[in-house]
Amino acid sequence: MITIAIELNHVIRNINKQLLKYYQRDYHPEMDTDDIDVKKENVLDKYIKFDSHRARNQFIYIDYPFEIFGAANPMDKNLARDVTSWMETMSNREDEEFRIMYYSLNEDALSIQSSFFFLSKLGTRVRTIIFPKKIDELNGLCDVVVTSNPNVLEWAKKEGKQTVKITTNGESPDDTCTFNYDSMEDVINDDKFLDNILKNRDNNGQ
Numbered sequence: 001m002i003t004i005a006i007e008l009n010h011v012i013r014n015i016n017k018q019l020l021k022y023y024q025r026d027y028h029p030e031m032d033t034d035d036i037d038v039k040k041e042n043v044l045d046k047y048i049k050f051d052s053h054r055a056r057n058q059f060i061y062i063d064y065p066f067e068i069f070g071a072a073n074p075m076d077k078n079l080a081r082d083v084t085s086w087m088e089t090m091s092n093r094e095d096e097e098f099r100i101m102y103y104s105l106n107e108d109a110l111s112i113q114s115s116f117f118f119l120s121k122l123g124t125r126v127r128t129i130i131f132p133k134k135i136d137e138l139n140g141l142c143d144v145v146v147t148s149n150p151n152v153l154e155w156a157k158k159e160g161k162q163t164v165k166i167t168t169n170g171e172s173p174d175d176t177c178t179f180n181y182d183s184m185e186d187v188i189n190d191d192k193f194l195d196n197i198l199k200n201r202d203n204n205g206q
Contacts (some may be wrong), residue, residue: 001097002197003128005142007149008104010168011184012083013118014075016043018068023048023059039075039183042170061108069107070114070121075168076185080122086188087125096198101128103138105152144178144197146187153177162200 009015016038024031036047050056060068074080083100090098102124104115112131119129132138135155138145145156146164148171156163162178164187165171173180178200181187 001099002144002201003099003101003142004144004146004197005101005103005138006184007145007147007152008102008115008118010075010148011146011166012074012079012102012122013069013072014038015068015072016041016169018064018072019043019048019060022064022067026059026063039168040170046170057108061111065108065110066114066117068114069111070117072118074122075183079184080124082185082188084123084125090194093194096194098194099128100126101130101142102126103130103132105132105135105149107131143201146184150174160204162197 006012020031020033020036020038020043024033031047036043041047048056048059050059076082087100090100102119107115115131116129119126128141130137130141135152138155139159142161144162144164145152146166147153147156148166148168150171153163153165153174157176164179164181165174165177166184166187167173167180167182179187179193179196181190187193
């Protein structure tokens with residue numbers, strides 16, 4: 001079995017739009033957000049400014065966890081439907097069993113329950129969903145990691161996992177990753193993606 005671990009934020013869930021909306025409303029109503037590309041820019045580092053890490057966490061995890069994590073939209077309109085269809089395609093393969101799991105780092109009590117609301121809103125059929133406190137909690141749980149987070153990619157490379165970089169959040173393609181895609185939709189629409197995972201595994205003797 002090959003397990004593909006997909007990060008929620010910036011791959012499945014568009015929290016950037018929600019972050020900007022409530023930050024603008026409460027802290028900088030004069031901010032012009034019309035020209036900000038919420039799918040491509042690193043909103044949290046570039047636009048969401050607080051005097052302390054504690055104040056930023058208060059905003060994200062205490063004041064607006066439901067609005068940011070629960071009420072967010074998927075990265076693409078039909079993504080939830082397409083993930084379900086992709087899972088059905090996986091189940092029909094006879095050469096290898098594939099499964100998907102979702103994960104989301106750095107979540108707290110209120111954001112976790114908000115994330116479950118987001119997933120129920122999508123009608124997700126993914127069976128395994130985890131909220132690790134540390135990246136290395138993913139070890140032993142997956143073979144392929146899908147993320148836009150450079151820290152996760154660095155960890156996954158060291159652990160010998162196949163890495164799928166989604167170039168959202170202002171990140172550029174990384175030649176040291178196994179794959180680079182612009183979006184999760186592009187991964188799903190690549191008919192050779194699963195075959196290439198198998199080839200890489202066999203070539204590396206995994």
